[in-house]
Amino acid sequence: MNIKKEILWRIWVAFIFICLLGGAVFVKAVQIQVSEGEYWKSFADSLTTAYISIEAERGNVLSADGRLLATSLPFFEVRFDPNTESITDELFYSKVDSLAFNMSAFFGDASEIEYKRRLVNARLNGNRYLLIKQNANYHELMEMRSWPIFRKGRFRGGMIVIQQNRRVTPFRLLAHRTIGYVRPDVQPVGLEGAFDEYLSGVEGKRLMQRISGGTWVPINDEDEIKPQHGKDIVTTIDVNLQDVVENALLKAIKTHGASHGTAVLMEVSTGQIKAIANLGEIEKGRYWEKYNYAIGEGTEPGSTFKTAAMIALLEDGYIHINDSVDLNRGRYNFFDLVMRDAEQHDNRRVTIQRAFDMSSNVGISRLIQQHYGSQPHKFINHLKKMDLDKPVGIEIRGEATPFIKDPSNPDWSGTTLPWMAVGYELQLAPIQILAFYNAIANNGKMMKPYLVQSIQQYGNVIESFEPEVLNSSITSQKTLEDIRLLLESVVENGTGRVIRSDSYKIAGKTGTTQIADAGTYSDKYQSSFVGYFPADNPEYSCIVVIQKPTSGIYYGGHVAGPVFKEIADHVYSMSIPMHLPVNLYVQEETVSVPILRPGSAYDARFLLKNLGLLYEDYSDTEWISSRITNNKIHLSNLSVNKENIPDVRGMGLKDAIYLLENMGLTVEIIGSRGRVIRQSLTPGQMLNNSTQITIELG
Known part of the structure; x- marks a missing residue:
């Protein structure tokens, strides 16, 4: 019995002890949670460290002659730790007046007394991350590093500097959309997006400590793993020519009250794009590079496509340019639809060359229907041989996919072929039309348009991009001879004569296209001109497309043509080599x-x-x-x-x-x-x- 009581007594003692211990733990937990919670939370935060990624300095985007098109400028966030161990009370209070004086004099947004109050309160409250200045530039940073206390550095002076890079485009509007950008949670745009792998570099690592309030501060002055700077890309863009193209386009868009437009200047022999402008209206009377229309906007090209139709006819031997065609006074019925010429006239039978000069819809479509009406696939095959159904593969994302309707398409009808002949029921982007005309200027060799010629690091070329041939011959030399005569004649005698020059020859084609709206052709137009110069020894090709002019003038020769002419005149006047060979060749050939x-x-x-x-x-x-x-x-x-x-x-x-x-x-x-x-x-x-x-x- 005594043994039983002894065992029960011990059990009760153990039970009471456990209850008391549990109660003590509970009381302590409540005390920590309620009265000491903030202290211990702050203490835990102060012991938390981690490696934080440091963004590398992004590479530059350079023009062909090395000028900055896009670069990263450093800006600095400056903070102060007045409670670092190396700042004693004696140091702080002996220098705080001078520090406050310098801050007030330099920033000018508060008095010396106010700055002193902020600094003293930060020390008394244990603030270790007091904001001094955001977005400080390098010169401002150097000035602040000379101030009392700060001049002692990160550890002894409590000055914390965090570098932040900001992307800037020194020439602002010029080629802005083509240069592009890379932003968080946004689809990368332009060259910045296409070459992000080169430009972005490799992130570094910095050891950071989380202090009270969840703020991360660097532990050391230097990064533990230094970031590797991005590489530079050297573009083909000529800043001077880009300025000419951008301003000529802007002037025309404003003059004609257009919604948007694009202009591209390309080097014939290489495919290098020397200038590319894309302007759209952002508000009444104000325009900006908000979309890359040259590359991404596929539209019905209209009369600029007639050149492709003529190549097919000439290549198959169906016509000679001195043959005649009946224009039927500018009106002709194809099944249940009426084809009309852009301007009323009384012409009947004219030469094919004259029909092309006039940009006669009736003349060209009748020829195509006559020779390919029973074999449309043969015409389409010619277009494919000229690579008009393929993207040109330019580096920038977003190139529009060409659409060339095939006879097997369910939407093919009896009127499709004659309308395709004059640039309807198909879609091409301006850059694709330009590549086609550039091939005509380049003796039939189609070059890939490109914007970047090399990748550099610290001034050394590490990768080069050479001209690339897309199609070695889009047609025969005999056909090319005739087509080049036709394109020259358009400017000398036809719809492009308003841009004829006495100093040099221009070859090209006008385009005036009705724009479809909800399946019906509206009273809005697309005005275009595409060609090359000098016509007898082509150096440059160029396309200008202007959408929805509202001034009452909408013909391609009068809206887009003058832009082409202004660009060509400036290029010709600035290019001495383009002048000298003319004199030399004349002397040699005589x-x-x-x-x-x-x-x-x-x-x-x-x-x-x-x-x-x-x-x-x-x-x-x-x-x-x-x-x-x-x-x-x-x-x-x-x-x-x-x-x-x-x-x-x-x-x-x-x-x-x-x-x-x-x-x-x-x-x-x-x-x-x-x-x-x-x-x-x-x-x-x-x-x-x-x-x-x-x-x-x-």
């Missing part, structure tokens, strides 16, 4: 290869054979024109028929009189010697009742 003027084919062949000169003869008519390429003369047909006024400019007086009088015209002559430099009747127009023509010699 010695080794004579300039052969338009005239009798028989006389030309006789002369060339007897002089033993190299020439290629593509002509099969009585009259020829010629061009010189690589010291070789190329003969081609001169457009002559009995229904249209011939082009006698460049002919000698005897040939001109013979040709014109045999057409029943009375010839009046101005001048006494030289070649024909002007004629009163427009080449290619219908003869009709014309009986007299005036020609001027010079």
Whole structure:
């Protein structure tokens, strides 16, 4: 019995002890949680450290000549730890007045007394991360490091400096969208996005400590793992040309009250983009580079696509440019739809060259329907051979996918082919149209447009990007000769004559496209001009597209054409090499290869054979024109028929009189010697009742 009582007594003692111990733990937990919680939480925070990623300094985006298009400028956040162990009361209170004086004098936003109050309160309250200045530049930082207490450094003076890099574009608007940006939670844009892997560098690591309030502060002055700076990218952009292109485009958009527009200038032989401008209205009368229309906006190109249609017809041998076509007074029915020319006229049968000069929708579409109506796939195959169905693959993300409708498409109809011939029912981005015209200027070789020529690190090239050929030959040389003649004629005699230059030759094509809105063509237009210059030795190609002009003028030759002309004039005036070769070549060719003027084919062949000169003869008519390429003369047909006024400019007086009088015209002559430099009747127009023509010699 006694043993039993002994055991029970011990159990009760143990039970009571456990209860008392549990009660004590509970009481202590409540005490820590309620009365001492803030103290212990602050203490725990002070013991928390971690490695924090430090952003690397981003590489620069440079122009072709090394000027900064985008760079990162350092800005600094400056804080103060007045409670660091090395700052004694004696040091703090002996220097706080001077420190407050310097802060008040430098920042000018508070009095010396106010700054002293803030500093003293921070020390008394145990603040170890007092904000002194945000977004300080380097010069401001150097000034602050000279102040009392701060001049002792991070550990002895409590000055904490955190560097933050900010991306800036020194030229602001110029090529802003093409340069682009990289931002958190936003799709990267432009070259910044495309080359982010090179530009971003490698993050570093810094050991940080979390203090009271959850704020992280660096433990050491230096990073534990230093970030590796990003590499620089060198673009193909010429800042001077970019400025010309941007301003010419902006002036035209404002003049015509357009919604937006784009202009691109490219080097013919390489595909290097020397300037690219994209301007859209952000509010009434204000424009900014808000979208890359040149690359991302696929639209129906309109009449600029007629060149591709002409290449197909010429390549298959269905036409010669001196053949004729019936324009039916600018109106023609294809099944249940009416095709109209842009301007009303009474022309019937004109030469194909004249139809192209006029940008006749009826003429071009009738030719395409006549020869490909029963075999549309053959026409489409020509377009694919010219790579018009493929993106050009430019570095920037967001290139629009070309759309070339195929006969197997459910939406293909009887009117699709004639409308495709004049640039409808298909979509291309401006950069893709430019690459096509650049190929014509480059003897048929299509180059990939590109914007970056090299990657550099500390001034040393570590990777280069060379010109890339997309298509070695979009068509035959014979067809190219005819197409280049047609494009030159557009500017000399056709819809592009408003931009004709006496100093150098321009070749190109105008475009005036009705814009579809909800499946119906509206009264809004897209105005465009694309071409190259100088036409006889192309150096640059250029496209200008302006959307929805509201000034009442919307034809491509009058809206986009002058922008092209202003760009070309500036380039020509700034490029001395573009001038010198002209004089040198003329001197050389007058010695080794004579300039052969338009005239009798028989006389030309006789002369060339007897002089033993190299020439290629593509002509099969009585009259020829010629061009010189690589010291070789190329003969081609001169457009002559009995229904249209011939082009006698460049002919000698005897040939001109013979040709014109045999057409029943009375010839009046101005001048006494030289070649024909002007004629009163427009080449290619219908003869009709014309009986007299005036020609001027010079």
